[in-house]
Amino acid sequence: MNNHSSPTGSPAVEAHGLVKEFADMRAVDGVDLTVQRGEVFGVLGPNGAGKTTMLKMLATLLPIDAGEARIFGTDVREHPHVVRQLLGVTGQYASVDENLTASENLMLFGRLQGLPRARARTTGLELLDQFGLMEAADKPISQFSGGMRRRLDLAASLITRPPLIFLDEPTTGLDPRTRGEMWTTIRELVRDGCTVLLTTQYLDEADQLADRIAVIDRGVKVAEGTSDELKSSVGRSTLQLQLVSSDDMPAAARVAESVLGEQPVLTPEARRMNIALQRSDQAVDVLIALREQHLAIESMTVQKPSLDEVFLALTGHDTSEPDHPSDDPQDDVADPHNLETVR
Amino acid sequence: MTTISRSPDVTADPAAGLPTHVSLADTFSQTMTMAWRATLKMRRNFEQFFDVTIQPLLFTAMFAYIFGGAVSGDVSKYLPILIPGLIAQTVLTACVATGVQLREDMDKGVFDRFRVLPISRIAPLAGPMVADMLRYAIAATLTFATGIAMGYRPGGGFFGVFCAIILAIITGWSLAWVFTWFGTVGKSAQVVQGYSLMVMFPLTFLSNAFVPASTLPDWLQTFVKFNPVSHVVSAVRSLANQGQFTGEVGWALLGCGIVIAIFAPLAVRSFSRKI
Numbered sequence: 001m002n003n004h005s006s007p008t009g010s011p012a013v014e015a016h017g018l019v020k021e022f023a024d025m026r027a028v029d030g031v032d033l034t035v036q037r038g039e040v041f042g043v044l045g046p047n048g049a050g051k052t053t054m055l056k057m058l059a060t061l062l063p064i065d066a067g068e069a070r071i072f073g074t075d076v077r078e079h080p081h082v083v084r085q086l087l088g089v090t091g092q093y094a095s096v097d098e099n100l101t102a103s104e105n106l107m108l109f110g111r112l113q114g115l116p117r118a119r120a121r122t123t124g125l126e127l128l129d130q131f132g133l134m135e136a137a138d139k140p141i142s143q144f145s146g147g148m149r150r151r152l153d154l155a156a157s158l159i160t161r162p163p164l165i166f167l168d169e170p171t172t173g174l175d176p177r178t179r180g181e182m183w184t185t186i187r188e189l190v191r192d193g194c195t196v197l198l199t200t201q202y203l204d205e206a207d208q209l210a211d212r213i214a215v216i217d218r219g220v221k222v223a224e225g226t227s228d229e230l231k232s233s234v235g236r237s238t239l240q241l242q243l244v245s246s247d248d249m250p251a252a253a254r255v256a257e258s259v260l261g262e263q264p265v266l267t268p269e270a271r272r273m274n275i276a277l278q279r280s281d282q283a284v285d286v287l288i289a290l291r292e293q294h295l296a297i298e299s300m301t302v303q304k305p306s307l308d309e310v311f312l313a314l315t316g317h318d319t320s321e322p323d324h325p326s327d328d329p330q331d332d333v334a335d336p337h338n339l340e341t342v343r
Numbered sequence: 344m345t346t347i348s349r350s351p352d353v354t355a356d357p358a359a360g361l362p363t364h365v366s367l368a369d370t371f372s373q374t375m376t377m378a379w380r381a382t383l384k385m386r387r388n389f390e391q392f393f394d395v396t397i398q399p400l401l402f403t404a405m406f407a408y409i410f411g412g413a414v415s416g417d418v419s420k421y422l423p424i425l426i427p428g429l430i431a432q433t434v435l436t437a438c439v440a441t442g443v444q445l446r447e448d449m450d451k452g453v454f455d456r457f458r459v460l461p462i463s464r465i466a467p468l469a470g471p472m473v474a475d476m477l478r479y480a481i482a483a484t485l486t487f488a489t490g491i492a493m494g495y496r497p498g499g500g501f502f503g504v505f506c507a508i509i510l511a512i513i514t515g516w517s518l519a520w521v522f523t524w525f526g527t528v529g530k531s532a533q534v535v536q537g538y539s540l541m542v543m544f545p546l547t548f549l550s551n552a553f554v555p556a557s558t559l560p561d562w563l564q565t566f567v568k569f570n571p572v573s574h575v576v577s578a579v580r581s582l583a584n585q586g587q588f589t590g591e592v593g594w595a596l597l598g599c600g601i602v603i604a605i606f607a608p609l610a611v612r613s614f615s616r617k618i
């Protein structure tokens with residue numbers, strides 16, 4: 001036994017006050033993170049929020065500027081080699097070799113991790129089979145579609161069956177059908193007992209896959225909880241109403257408030273009001289109440305919350321306008337740097 | 344810990360008993376795996392062989408017919424001087440390609456995966472260098488073959504030529520560390536190529552590779568005397584033309600050793616730091 005061995009049952013990932021500073025900004029600014037064994041933990045945030053930087057620090061790809069990180073109780077800075085043996089990493093950066101075929105790639109990564117040639121070959125074939133890539137086994141990667149490429153990336157991370165997998169934006173840029181297939185693959189991984197830490201820009205992806213979600217913005221964790229907890233903090237959906245007459249606005253707002261107990265957001269110039277719903281069928285309650293008060297509606301839609309809305313609710317600014325001046329006193333993110341510069 | 348439902352085994356410690364360092368045997372086998380990868384790449388990009396196939400053929404003919412009369416009176420007398428010089432030059436050119444290709448490789452995603460694998464930090468560097476020894480061998484053999492086709496009769500016989508080729512390969516592998524280091528510090532493949540050529544041309548032309556050093560001005564002779572390439576050229580000449588292991592062979596090997604001792608640690612250090 002080595003002296004780095006940990007007390008049994010330590011979390012898969014445990015990070016305190018992680019900081020990464022680049023030339024002109026703090027890409028990760030004091031993030032705490034605990035991922036329990038066997039769970040799927042989602043890190044949700046817009047482009048440039050610091051998700052990938054954080055993952056790279058945990059994966060020994062970037063030096064940790066401040067704070068500490070442990071993988072299964074092993075200090076990342078002290079024993080990077082041990083951490084690398086516990087990890088499989090898949091992301092746009094850690095990909096496969098484009099000059100090799102799929103089976104050659106798996107052979108390469110198997111051999112590099114100490115599998116004897118025969119075992120490397122059989123393991124490679126099993127993975128190709130599991131990921132539906134058998135027919136493409138001997139094709140050059142350049143002929144692969146985006147989805148096949150991602151599946152091969154993932155397969156290459158699984159050769160030694162690491163207990164912890166990092167998936168950095170596993171479906172960004174994939175079409176909806178391929179994304180669904182990828183989700184199925186990830187769920188199967190978890191059934192095999194893997195712990196998964198995934199980053200994503202999509203709320204629905206975190207919703208579909210993750211047991212718990214941390215929302216990261218400008219290098220800071222702004223919220224953490226289950227998907228339901230996060231969504232209820234935003235309202236699950238929004239009822240958007242446009243009234244026939246702007247004179248009805250105050251009355252309609254009162255009705256909505258009396259039904260749902262929450263003030264709607266009004267846009268009087270457009271005769272529009274947005275009402276946050278806990279459940280979609282609450283829309284019906286509001287509509288019936290409005291009809292009873294003879295308040296005429298010109299149009300209505302029910303919208304699911306987008307990542308933008310979760311962000312608006314959690315941080316007071318939306319995902320596309322990182323430089324938007326903060327008008328929300330609860331916005332604890334003080335750093336107004338342009339997020340495009342973060343990588 | 345009560346919320347965990349899926350994990351089949353929460354008490355076992357997966358980190359327990361894992362080695363904290365890569366063993367020497369593993370480093371070797373990982374390097375050979377990386378070399379295998381490099382040979383697969385070579386087979387698919389055949390243009391990687393141009394500098395060790397076309398160039399020896401072309402340069403041998405060109406240099407022999409252009410400089411032969413001026414330097415030695417006629418072509419056949421010039422070949423014993425030229426061929427060993429050209430071998431040094433072609434192998435050095437092939438070394439430049441080693442560094443440039445490494446740089447291109449490092450910009451690709453697969454290198455990040457290499458970095459997160461529990462493998463020796465030196466293997467991704469050393470692997471391609473081992474595979475490139477094949478290219479140095481091709482370059483040296485083809486240069487000899489072209490020379491022989493043009494009428495060169497090496498006095499060292501088969502054994503002398505064989506030893507000369509081995510020395511050329513060792514030289515190539517050693518000097519490749521210089522260009523590999525360039526590869527790890529250069530911003531792009533073009534920059535690496537630029538730096539490398541700036542180093543390679545003075546090293547090969549300001550040596551005794553193409554003309555006898557005695558014909559050069561005094562100050563240049565001093566440089567030529569200390570240029571490691573001169574010693575390699577002289578060593579290859581003595582092996583190929585006389586079949587003799589002269590002191591030059593020792594100097595050449597010592598020079599190679601010094602180059603490795605300086606540039607291998609530099610290359611590995613800057614490679615490990617690179618993200």
